[in-house]
Each structure stands twice: as structure tokens, then as C-alpha cells.
Amino acid sequence: MQSEPSPARALDRSLLRGLAWTGMMRWATQILSWASTLVVARLLAPTDYGLVGMAMVYLGLIQLLNEFGLGLAIVQRRDLDADQIARIGGFALLVGCGLVLLSAALSGLVARFFGEPAVQLIVVIWSLTFLMAAAQTVPRALLRRDLDFRRLAWADGAEAVAATVTTLTLAAAGFRYWALVFGTLAGRLASATLICAWRPHRVAWPSRFASIAPAVMFGWHVVVGSLAWYFYDNADFAIVGRALGKAALGAYTLGWTIASIPVDRVTALVGSVTLPVFSAVQDDRAALRRYLRNLTEGLALITFPASVGIALVADEFVLLALGERWRPAIVPLQLLALAAASRSVSALLPQVIISTGHPKRSMQFTILAALILPGLFYLGSHWGAAGVAAAWLVGHPVLVMPWVLVYTLRLTNLSAWEYLRSLWPATGATIAMAAAVLALRWGTPASWQMSVRLGAQVLAGVAVYAAVVYGAHRRRVHALWAVFRDLRE
Numbered sequence: 001m002q003s004e005p006s007p008a009r010a011l012d013r014s015l016l017r018g019l020a021w022t023g024m025m026r027w028a029t030q031i032l033s034w035a036s037t038l039v040v041a042r043l044l045a046p047t048d049y050g051l052v053g054m055a056m057v058y059l060g061l062i063q064l065l066n067e068f069g070l071g072l073a074i075v076q077r078r079d080l081d082a083d084q085i086a087r088i089g090g091f092a093l094l095v096g097c098g099l100v101l102l103s104a105a106l107s108g109l110v111a112r113f114f115g116e117p118a119v120q121l122i123v124v125i126w127s128l129t130f131l132m133a134a135a136q137t138v139p140r141a142l143l144r145r146d147l148d149f150r151r152l153a154w155a156d157g158a159e160a161v162a163a164t165v166t167t168l169t170l171a172a173a174g175f176r177y178w179a180l181v182f183g184t185l186a187g188r189l190a191s192a193t194l195i196c197a198w199r200p201h202r203v204a205w206p207s208r209f210a211s212i213a214p215a216v217m218f219g220w221h222v223v224v225g226s227l228a229w230y231f232y233d234n235a236d237f238a239i240v241g242r243a244l245g246k247a248a249l250g251a252y253t254l255g256w257t258i259a260s261i262p263v264d265r266v267t268a269l270v271g272s273v274t275l276p277v278f279s280a281v282q283d284d285r286a287a288l289r290r291y292l293r294n295l296t297e298g299l300a301l302i303t304f305p306a307s308v309g310i311a312l313v314a315d316e317f318v319l320l321a322l323g324e325r326w327r328p329a330i331v332p333l334q335l336l337a338l339a340a341a342s343r344s345v346s347a348l349l350p351q352v353i354i355s356t357g358h359p360k361r362s363m364q365f366t367i368l369a370a371l372i373l374p375g376l377f378y379l380g381s382h383w384g385a386a387g388v389a390a391a392w393l394v395g396h397p398v399l400v401m402p403w404v405l406v407y408t409l410r411l412t413n414l415s416a417w418e419y420l421r422s423l424w425p426a427t428g429a430t431i432a433m434a435a436a437v438l439a440l441r442w443g444t445p446a447s448w449q450m451s452v453r454l455g456a457q458v459l460a461g462v463a464v465y466a467a468v469v470y471g472a473h474r475r476r477v478h479a480l481w482a483v484f485r486d487l488r489e
Helices: 007-043 046-066 070-076 082-114 118-126 128-135 137-145 149-172 178-198 209-244 246-259 261-280 285-321 324-346 348-355 359-412 416-443 450-472 474-488
Strands: none
Touching: 007 149, 007 178, 007 261, 046 082, 046 118, 046 128, 046 178, 046 209, 070 082, 070 137, 070 209, 070 261, 070 348, 082 118, 082 128, 082 137, 082 209, 118 128, 118 178, 128 137, 128 178, 137 149, 137 178, 137 261, 149 178, 209 246, 209 359, 246 261, 246 285, 246 324, 246 359, 261 285, 261 324, 261 348, 285 324, 285 348, 285 359, 285 416, 285 450, 324 348, 324 359, 348 359, 359 416, 416 450, 450 474
């Protein structure tokens, strides 16, 4: 008779399955989104996208308040009983209704700000998504707490499919910008319906508020931290656009978009799964240390070579793929890619802090970043878009990340030496890769075509990196593969 897996083994299996399901569905929906965007863009006019974009300036900010951090509170606070969770669900619905009413009241001001009357009704209709998101706050949080990533992935996939089909149908029928609005509504309605059907939970009026006050305060700290993050994460774009103009902003935006690919595609994927896992072991410091070490090591092995590789070949890639007119984006791209390496692994640190019940401390660190980084961006703007990118390279890993890291290490009882050891396999192999690529660049004849040089550098970098990782850390690679194979079976 086969024995039941140990709790640690079961949690490891949930983590890997969560990464597999989430990754598979995200890539599938991303491909669907790219394909549909190409079709919809041929059916709609740029002005249609512009009107929706104007509305999203306001709606994007309000979305940070939408869930009020209550979902994270349910995931982290495992001592909540059914009555408390029901009242939290009622409070979430009140917040959603309040945001719909607030958006209706402010929609006229938003429309007048942009000088486009159509924006007013777009804001009002789109704000209904806040109510749909509020309705699934509790069931989605419970699915995350149950580590049921398969259903979460299917719900997100259904949202993408419903949004795509609705948008394509309405765009073909001539509904213009309303195709984008109602497509989003249809997608959100689909995911909310599935989530609520798969994990139903009653909702109650938030009476006896004192019993849910700690969870609401937890959510408030998360919301304030999100607002502070939104402020500093967009401050560089605002400063570049204001101080340097639209041409510099275009080059900087392109550099940011390409440089952030490792963070957006890999780190965001891992981050969507890890917080419930951290919360599940929040009282087990040994397990927290193990997950933090292993996940940091795994992330670094993927994101470090990708980020540094982008920086190494940025000049030839930009000129070859985008043309001479995008030359001003090269230096910002190189600097932002190097900064992305530290951002990719630091994203795990706030999750550990929040999942162990310290959202206020995480909020304080985010506010600190919001006080430091915009000033550096403005100072760097005196040297153009490259100066702003350099502010990221200096400000985040030197002035912001150390505070978060020290506090996280203290929470987990992980030594700085152990944390640095988890980064060494990727760091050492990346240094060897960079040396090989630079040697090839210096030794390549100028007569070679740029495409040939770029291809040779990419192949050389991949080969050297893989050889160093396997040669110098063979036992670790074999151990990780054995764990993966064992859990898969």
C-alpha cells in the first residue's frame, strides 16, 4: 500500500503543479492575446484605442484599491473562521460598490480632463468590473489558500477566451471602442462565474466589524503599499516624458519593455504561485528558508543570464530588429536590463514579509522606495533617458533592496552568506557567459553581417552558460532534476 506523501512533499508538488498550470495557461492566453490584438487592430482605429487608454489612466489607478488587499488577508490569516470570511466578503462587495459609485461621480472630470466626452461613459461601464472582482474576492482567495492553482489557471484562461471572442465579434460588428470595453466585461464575468461556482462561500453584512478589523487593516497596508509601488514604478516615465519629451520617452519605454521581459514573464509567473506557499509554511522557519533559497536560486538561474544577455547584445539587436531610428533606446535598454537582474529576485522578499503577517513593514519599505527613487530619476534626467535608467541600476539594488533583504533574512533566520550562496551558481555562470560574449564581439571580423554576429554571440552565450552551470554545479543540477522528476512521478 502506497504511503501518503509528507506535508513538505505535498507542498512541493503543489508548488510545481501551480507553476506548470499557471505557466501553461499564461503562455496560451498570451499567444491568443497577441493574435487577437493583430486582428482587432485592423478593425479598430487608433482613436478607439486612444479613448480606452485615456479611461485606463484613471481606472488603472483605481484598480489598485479594488480588492482592498482582502484576498491576501484571507490567504495569510489562516485563523479566520467561516463567519469572519463571510463578513470580509461583504466588506469587499461594499468596497466594489463604492468604487463603482466613485467612478460614476468622477467620470465627468476624467472626460473633461482629456477633452473627450466619450470617456465618461467608458469609465462608468468599465467600472462594473470592480463589482465582478469584488464578488470573487473570497472564493479566489480560498482557492489560492487551498493551492488549487489548476482551477485558478482555467478561470484565467476562460477570462482571456471570453474577452477575446467578445472583442473580436463586436469589433467586426462595428462597435468601435465598445468592443474593447465589453470584451473586458465579458472576460471578467466569465472568470467570476467560474470562481464562484468552484469555491462558493456565503457573504454576510460586515457587522461586528471589530472581528474583521485586523484583516481589513492587513488589506489597508497592502493597498497603501500598492499605491506607493504604482507611484515610483511610473515616476520614471512621467519624468522622462515631462523633462525630455516624447521622443526620449518612446526610446525609454521601448528599453523598459524589452528589459522587463525576464521579470514580467518569469518572476511574475513564480510570484503568482509562491505567496500562498509561503503563507502555508509561515510558522515553519526552516521551510521558509528552504523555499526562499531554492526559489531565489531557480529564478536567478533563468533571469540573470537573460537580463545580462539582453544588455550585452542590445546594440546589435536594436539596430538589426528595429532600425537606426531606435538607436537612442540602446543605452537605456542596456542599463535597465542590468537593473532587471536584481529586480527579478528581489520580488520574492516582500512576499515573504507579507505572508508571515508583516504587511505594514512591507508597506513602509515600499513608501521608502517611493521617497528615494523618483528623486533619483529626476536627478538622472539631467543626463537624458540613460541617466534615468542608471538611477534604477543604482537606486534599487543599493538603496532600496538591502532594507527589504535584511528584514526578510531576519524573519526567516537565513544568513546573508546562505542567501548569497543561492545566487552564486547563476552569478558565476553569467560572468563566464559575459566574458565569452565580449571576447567573441572583440574577435569577430567587422566584415561579418550583423545578423551573423548576433546569432554567434547568442549561441556562444547559451553554450558557455550551460557548460559552466553543469560543469561547476553538476551535483546541484542533478539534485534539482531528481526532485522535479520524483515529484512529477
